[in-house]
Amino acid sequence: MSKPLQTNPIKLSQPMGALLCFLGIKNCMPLMHGAQGCASFSKVFFTRHFSDPIAIQTTAVNDITAVIDGGEYSISEAIKNITKKVTPDLVGLFTTGMTETKGDDIKGATVLLKDEQLICYVNTPDFEGGLESGFAKSIEALVEQLVKEKESVDSNKAVLIPNVNLTPIEVEKIKEEIAKFGFEVYALPDLSDSLDGHLGLKQGALSSGGISVEEIKSLGDASVVISIGASVEKAGNLLQKKNEKMNHLHFDTVSGLLATDSFYKALMEFKTISKPHPSVVRWRKRLQDALLDTHFAIGGTKMIIALEADQALSVATTVLEAGADIKTIVVPTKTTLLEHLDCEVIVGDFEDVEEKLEDADLLITNFHGERIAHQQGKALLLRGYPNYETVGNQLINDTLYEGSCYLLFSLANLINTSEEH
Structure with missing residues (x-):
């Protein structure tokens, strides 16, 4: 910075x-x-x-x-x-x-x-x-202080460690996809069961759902831990140390075609399966078609992304496949995660976003970027924390083949609408 x-x-x-x-x-x-x-x-x-x-x-x-x-x-x-x-x-x-x-x-x-x-x-x-490190440190603390060491593994048990940017529905979708490979899946933590927007019986003083303490204690016998997001890779490594027979599969992102391919390929190799579930194949074809359909709108659109590093990578990975021209990615804390991307990456704030947006068409950031986008007459796609403008934030899905389709369609429709105005 x-x-x-x-x-x-x-x-x-x-x-x-x-x-x-x-x-x-x-x-x-x-x-x-x-x-x-x-x-x-x-x-x-x-x-x-x-x-x-x-x-x-x-x-x-x-x-x-x-x-x-x-x-x-x-x-x-x-x-x-x-x-x-x-x-x-x-x-x-x-x-x-x-x-x-x-x-x-x-x-x-x-x-x-x-x-x-x-x-x-x-x-x-x-x-x-920042937000990512606070979330990751807490998972590490849970692993170190609660999970018991084990010597044997349950070949059908898997642990998902999501990064803080994954919405409750994204955690649920990833769990469901891992389960298609024959696993009983536990997420640490599991926001898909607590902050997913379900109608509870009453407002409680304690968290309304999620993984139980007993389940956390017994995670040491899982055959594989799957961490998603660079911020939680260390947490995955710490859990693996609880059992020398446990495997660790890490993915910086599971958004976009190629990254999602890698995710399914790793699971197929781990379970020695030659063909994925038919729904996986179908959604891959839908994403391929979505890339073709949205390329005309997204291709060449100049974008600024201002998000946490893990989420910035996921969004960038998907939109770059559709031909987007990312001018600058602004992240709040220091990271090396985005160095391989062919665009400017800076640690900064909304003052930097305001300056960079003058030469761009569209901004992808949280609610606090709304004023800047409106002042400069630029299109705005709301992602990250907070989003006070719309309801249903817990059900926004940008991951895997399915979520990547939704993200591309939302973006293409936004671009087309903003151009009309």
């Missing part, structure tokens, strides 16, 4: 990534160790994005406890108050910038409370990293 600071940031904080991770665990209570406003902001942010209630508690550190407390008192009081009303299977404890700066010992606090409540702790200061 060439500037000394971000004036209009794209970046979201690590604690927000941790919150999303713990919301994918059944009967979990995410507990943010920090000031009350930090938790309130995250709660409102994700409630607006998902149009669903978000379960989160806070240790509510204030100016007095910040000075005299090493963290143990605030955390124990918060857990005491939580367990008076509900019985969480797990408390997901994560930090903020303030409690990290003052050096609170959350591991020590967890040890002191281990007989009262099962806690998974993770250090997520918001002065470093």
Whole structure:
């Protein structure tokens, strides 16, 4: 990044990534160790994005406890108050910038409370990293602290580790495709069962669905762990260490024709299957046709992409196959993931996006890019967090053959409509 600071940031904080991770665990209570406003902001942010209630508690550190407390008192009081009303299977404890700066010992606090409540702790200061790293660190913490080591494997058991950008429906679709190869699939975490927009019985104080704590503990006997997104590759490696017989298949993306081909090819080789499920073949043909149909609109369209790195790669991979001209990709945090792409990649903010968009036709980013796109009269495709403009964000699918078709059609229709105006 060439500037000394971000004036209009794209970046979201690590604690927000941790919150999303713990919301994918059944009967979990995410507990943010920090000031009350930090938790309130995250709660409102994700409630607006998902149009669903978000379960989160806070240790509510204030100016007095910040000075005299090493963290143990605030955390124990918060857990005491939580367990008076509900019985969480797990408390997901994560930090903020303030409690990290003052050096609170959350591991020590967890040890002191281990007989009262099962806690998974993770250090997520918001002065470093971002949404992707906060989510990934939390998965790593779950693997290290909860998953038990095993020596044997269940040949039909698979673990999916998704990156934070995969929507609940995308996680569900990927699980379904892996299951077609004869696997019983567990996702860590599993937002497809908690933030998928289903109508629950009532608004709960705990996460409404996801993978259970018992299922997490027993993931060590899976025959394969499949990680999707560079940000969660390390989490896949850590899970593999729980059992030397476990295999690890990693994919930076499963969007677009070639990347999805690689995904299915790897699964076929692992299961020694010569022919995939008929629906896989059918969707591949549909994507091939979609690439032909949308090429006339997308081909040559000059685009700016401003998203988290894993999602930027997935979107770029799909639209480049249709002939898009990506001028610049703006990512919020440092990454080497996009270096192989034939376009400019910068770490920046919406000020950079505004500057780059002048020479482009279309912007792909989150809701905060709307003002810039409207001011400059450019087309806008909303992706990433947050999206306050539309409902149904949890059911947007851009992955595999099927989702890639949807993305290309949405983009081509948007381009055609904007050109008419």
